[in-house]
Amino acid sequence: MEAASIAAKPVSRRPGEVVRDLLSRFGLIAFLLAMPVYIAVKDLSSGEGITPLLNLLVLGISNGAIWALIAVGYTLVYGIIELINFAHGDNFMLGTFTAFALFGTLGLTVATGPLGLVAGLLVCMLAAMAVCSTTNVMIERVAYRPLRNAPRLAPLITAVGFSFILQNVGILWFGSSQFSIPNLIESQHVLIDVGGVKVRNGDVLAVAVTVPLVLLLTQFIGRSRIGKAMRATAQDPEAARLMGINVDTTISFTFLLGGLAAGAAAVIYALYQTTLWYFAGFQAGLIAFTAAVMGGIGNLQGAVLGGLIIGVIQNISDDRIAAKWTPAVVFAYLIVIMVFRPQGLLGEETREAG
Amino acid sequence: MALLEVDDIHTYYGNIEALKGVSLTVEEGEIVTLIGSNGAGKSTTLRSISGLTPPREGSIRFDGDDIAGVAPQDIVRKGISQAPEGRHVFPRLTVRENLDMGAYLRRDDHSEDMERVYDLFPRLKERERQKAGTMSGGEQQMLAIGRALMAQPKLLLLDEPSMGIAPILVDRIYETIKQINQQGTTILLVEQSAHHALDASQRGYVLATGQVALADDSDALRQNEDVRKAYLGA
Numbered sequence: 001m002e003a004a005s006i007a008a009k010p011v012s013r014r015p016g017e018v019v020r021d022l023l024s025r026f027g028l029i030a031f032l033l034a035m036p037v038y039i040a041v042k043d044l045s046s047g048e049g050i051t052p053l054l055n056l057l058v059l060g061i062s063n064g065a066i067w068a069l070i071a072v073g074y075t076l077v078y079g080i081i082e083l084i085n086f087a088h089g090d091n092f093m094l095g096t097f098t099a100f101a102l103f104g105t106l107g108l109t110v111a112t113g114p115l116g117l118v119a120g121l122l123v124c125m126l127a128a129m130a131v132c133s134t135t136n137v138m139i140e141r142v143a144y145r146p147l148r149n150a151p152r153l154a155p156l157i158t159a160v161g162f163s164f165i166l167q168n169v170g171i172l173w174f175g176s177s178q179f180s181i182p183n184l185i186e187s188q189h190v191l192i193d194v195g196g197v198k199v200r201n202g203d204v205l206a207v208a209v210t211v212p213l214v215l216l217l218t219q220f221i222g223r224s225r226i227g228k229a230m231r232a233t234a235q236d237p238e239a240a241r242l243m244g245i246n247v248d249t250t251i252s253f254t255f256l257l258g259g260l261a262a263g264a265a266a267v268i269y270a271l272y273q274t275t276l277w278y279f280a281g282f283q284a285g286l287i288a289f290t291a292a293v294m295g296g297i298g299n300l301q302g303a304v305l306g307g308l309i310i311g312v313i314q315n316i317s318d319d320r321i322a323a324k325w326t327p328a329v330v331f332a333y334l335i336v337i338m339v340f341r342p343q344g345l346l347g348e349e350t351r352e353a354g
Numbered sequence: 355m356a357l358l359e360v361d362d363i364h365t366y367y368g369n370i371e372a373l374k375g376v377s378l379t380v381e382e383g384e385i386v387t388l389i390g391s392n393g394a395g396k397s398t399t400l401r402s403i404s405g406l407t408p409p410r411e412g413s414i415r416f417d418g419d420d421i422a423g424v425a426p427q428d429i430v431r432k433g434i435s436q437a438p439e440g441r442h443v444f445p446r447l448t449v450r451e452n453l454d455m456g457a458y459l460r461r462d463d464h465s466e467d468m469e470r471v472y473d474l475f476p477r478l479k480e481r482e483r484q485k486a487g488t489m490s491g492g493e494q495q496m497l498a499i500g501r502a503l504m505a506q507p508k509l510l511l512l513d514e515p516s517m518g519i520a521p522i523l524v525d526r527i528y529e530t531i532k533q534i535n536q537q538g539t540t541i542l543l544v545e546q547s548a549h550h551a552l553d554a555s556q557r558g559y560v561l562a563t564g565q566v567a568l569a570d571d572s573d574a575l576r577q578n579e580d581v582r583k584a585y586l587g588a
Contacts, residue, residue, distance in 0.1 A: 225458075228455065229458065231444075231446075232447070232458075235446055235447065236442050236443075236445075238442060239442035239443070239444065240455075241426040241427070242426065242430070242438060242442070243430070243456060243505075244427040244430035244431060244458050245455075246425070348446065
């Protein structure tokens with residue numbers, strides 16, 4: 001009935017409605033594209049061409065890939081128990097430290113040959129993934145599971161508590177100052193140069209690790225038995241229990257997956273940035289969490305999209321505005337997106353909303 | 355020996371005692387109903403049997419085993435499944451995926467059971483690929499019952515299958531409930547609207563403030579003056 005009456009009067013739409021409709025559909029996309037398009041037009045008209053912008057995009061995508069991998073851990077956990085795992089970023093930091101510690105143990109230096117390097121880094125990555133996922137599962141068991149029926153604020157504050165504890169573990173391990181680590185993969189070395197658009201070793205590594213991992217994760221959650229259990233638990237934990245799903249195991253497994261992604265991100269980050277710090281996890285975690293919210297928390301693709309968008313905005317802002325303004329620019333974008341799309345770019349309605 | 359023997363269970367929400375010693379039995383092949391007003395403890399009884407809110411005291415025996423305090427997934431494994439109050443279908447999974455979740459614990463091929471559910475509820479077959487959250491209340495209720503059947507239960511618990519559903523659909527759903535029972539599934543049914551429940555069942559229990567107030571054959575309960583006044587609107 002209703003559908004019929006709406007369909008019966010398409011002719012009488014006023015121009016104002018058309019504009020509003022277009023804005024609500026494409027407004028945010030236009031907003032997101034405004035800055036890059038502005039820069040492209042400016043560069044083209046001043047004769048610089050499109051190359052500088054493309055270079056920024058490359059950097060933004062590889063940075064964003066790292067944020068995306070961390071954001072996956074926030075979004076999976078939030079999706080299933082509606083908890084912001086504040087310790088996630090610091091857990092990621094422990095992953096970067098694990099990787100660096102293993103560089104020494106395995107004797108990896110800039111002089112190591114390519115085969116040895118690949119093998120060694122693979123070991124580092126597996127180790128960092130193991131450390132991050134074990135820590136994540138342990139934190140859930142100790143600080144979140146006992147509070148499952150407690151008021152929301154309780155697990156939130158134990159999460160903040162674990163964030164500080166992990167930071168202190170980082171300080172105990174490698175001190176409280178920033179330190180440089182060997183640039184094992186020569187991350188700034190230009191690997192591909194297409195007409196001035198430079199792709200560096202670090203960029204290739206970030207994308208080469210992130211893309212297969214995220215695809216694997218998506219497939220896994222979509223197809224596997226435990227992946228289905230995760231989705232069911234996220235949508236209705238009590239009904240999931242009535243299906244015979246062990247909700248505790250499923251939640252533990254979600255933390256395990258988030259930890260795996262964080263561990264992989266940690267190794268890329270260490271190789272890409274070559275500077276580590278106990279506080280870097282907190283900063284990276286904040287950015288990644290922002291990415292997860294921007295993309296629509298609880299949504300895997302959204303986390304990746306949010307990570308990439310933030311990576312690109314950061315690099316454009318660093319280069320064209322000023323690095324000191326970058327946080328303000330990123331969060332201005334976040335605020336605009338949230339105001340017009342509170343569920344995030346790819347977000348669905350949450351459990352509470354129906 | 356009865357298929358299900360609930361003996362003097364006390365179940366708490368925090369410090370609030372919701373069940374103050376409920377006892378009931380369900381024989382194999384029966385439809386038994388629990389009626390009673392809001393807050394009488396009907397849903398809590400089913401939640402206790404399913405292990406969602408295990409009783410603090412008392413025993414629940416199913417098929418010879420004590421299941422009080424057993425984890426919900428192990429209770430499903432033993433052969434009790436539930437279509438909960440308010441349906442609780444997975445809103446962003448399709449109808450088919452919801453039915454798959456019902457068979458979560460089964461490693462064998464469950465396509466025959468899916469066909470059986472589609473035979474019982476042809477509407478679900480039509481909506482196979484639709485997201486469950488977009489369906490009407492009646493359709494969601496069919497899905498919740500069908501999903502519970504996918505576990506091949508010996509005992510099916512149904513919590514308020516008529517709640518919030520158009521009267522004409524309620525009749526249809528009750529026809530199907532009787533059909534499921536005739537196919538060999540024992541049913542324990544909770545209802546606030548007692549008409550349909552007493553009509554479909556062989557025996558009934560009236561719950562009031564966490565205790566069994568009355569237990570009798572359904573026909574006798576329908577004739578009972580107090581039941582008529584309180585629950586049948588007569």
